[in-house]
Amino acid sequence: MTAAAAPANRSNAPASWPACSACRAGASGVYAPLHRTTQDNISAVRTEFVSVRANALISRAGETPACVHTLRRGWAMQVAHLSDGRRQILHFFVPGDLLNVEALLLGERAQDASIRALTEADLCSFPVESARTLFDASPAQRESLLDYTRAYIAGLSRRLADIGQRSAQGRMAQLLLELWERLRARALVTDDSFEMPVRQEHLADALGMTPVHVNRTLGALRAAGIIGFDRKTMHVLDGARLRKVAEDE
């Protein structure tokens, strides 16, 4: 079930959809160049605005994605599944991210990973074809897309090196720093703290460890006074030491 096929809630009147001009994804995401110059064109090709529930499947592995989505609210994750049910979270998407961007570059090829909502989330959908046309219109925009793709590949490579080479604390610190940076770029960090609607179970599947050990790892960082957290908020108390842990362990 894709979001486009069976939205939990749908506004049928495009007029009632939230304005693209107010979109954080537009202002600071992959298509910022486009957003600055031709906002109307963006609105024109938006075919859907949906809210999905936590855990909703947004894009299914093995299918060719029909739409690119803007994640306007909530978090999502990209997941690879092993045949026996184990799963690896490849990437966390935060508000303002674009989902399925690879489809613009790679054409109508099947995805080998799913995208699933982590929380309740709002999505805007753009058919791949129209989005590609839009992106091709401006050289700056094309550049931005290629940069995004390069960064995506670099992110995968870095995560691979992290999981392959670093200890639990190092991996955790790397992930927290990455999220911290990305959320700060979206103005979602205040007072060195940010909402992190991710269960420890998700961190475990992203970092290649068990939920129990995620808990102990976070506990150690908290005991050291490096981070503070509760169920929903992560607080970076000592960025310098967090960076040191991320580098050294």
Place this chain on the structure above:
Amino acid sequence: MTAAAAPANRSNAPASWPACSACRAGASGVYAPLHRTTQDNISAVRTEFVSVRANALISRAGETPACVHTLRRGWAMQVAHLSDGRRQILHFFVPGDLLNVEALLLGERAQDASIRALTEADLCSFPVESARTLFDASPAQRESLLDYTRAYIAGLSRRLADIGQRSAQGRMAQLLLELWERLRARALVTDDSFEMPVRQEHLADALGMTPVHVNRTLGALRAAGIIGFDRKTMHVLDGARLRKVAEDE
């Protein structure tokens, strides 16, 4: 030092370089469509044929690659480095692979990983610009490039899931199967065995484990009668059970 800048051996006379028509990379690699129809064009843009020694640096992280290379003989690896010297091998290249293909797609961006020869190797070099022109000439060829890129990303994702979720035996089995498949596609497998000029230390850096444990893992697979190997040759004795280990562990 890139291969182009300081080759170990260089044939100055293009006429003496091995013919593109006899190139395994051409016949079965990314640019097979091109190779079938316009071989002369390929030869025309080849700017270099070099042999490099084992361990030679072919493409340096942080620089923007000037050339795409065909690996005509020998093995190579793509490596990401951590600040403290630990390294993660992201990919093994086998004879017939193309190196730096991402440069065609992503433009003149800096690589974040190096490419290094694993063995003595022969390379043909093609400037990125000419290669891109060639590739853009045919739709089939463009498709092939996109397929290659998608497969590259899929490979990274799969390795990430392997290292994150599987045990040492599972990872090892996955890697052996992958190499087996890829080498078979190049007709480099005979009698279920193939040359594997890779030190156990390299397997360790690729799979996120220590050389000692690589040894014990291989030993266990050998003791189980699943594989046989010596310093240079890997023999798959029981493909079915190897696949089972790869899936289950």
Place this chain on the structure above:
DNA sequence: CGACATCTTGAGAGACCTCAATGATGGTGG
């Protein structure tokens, strides 16, 4: 033959996992 790289093996330590129980938190229905 020596020098060197690589493989192999052992023994002990540490990191991480499994199983299992207890606490928190937030939502829901009575």
Place this chain on the structure above:
DNA sequence: CCACCATCATTGAGGTCTCTCAAGATGTCG
């Protein structure tokens, strides 16, 4: 409003996997 429930976080104890350190064996090359 409270009792109940599901979900998630936390903690303990013991086991397993993988690592570290170290020694010896094997192969390779000049």
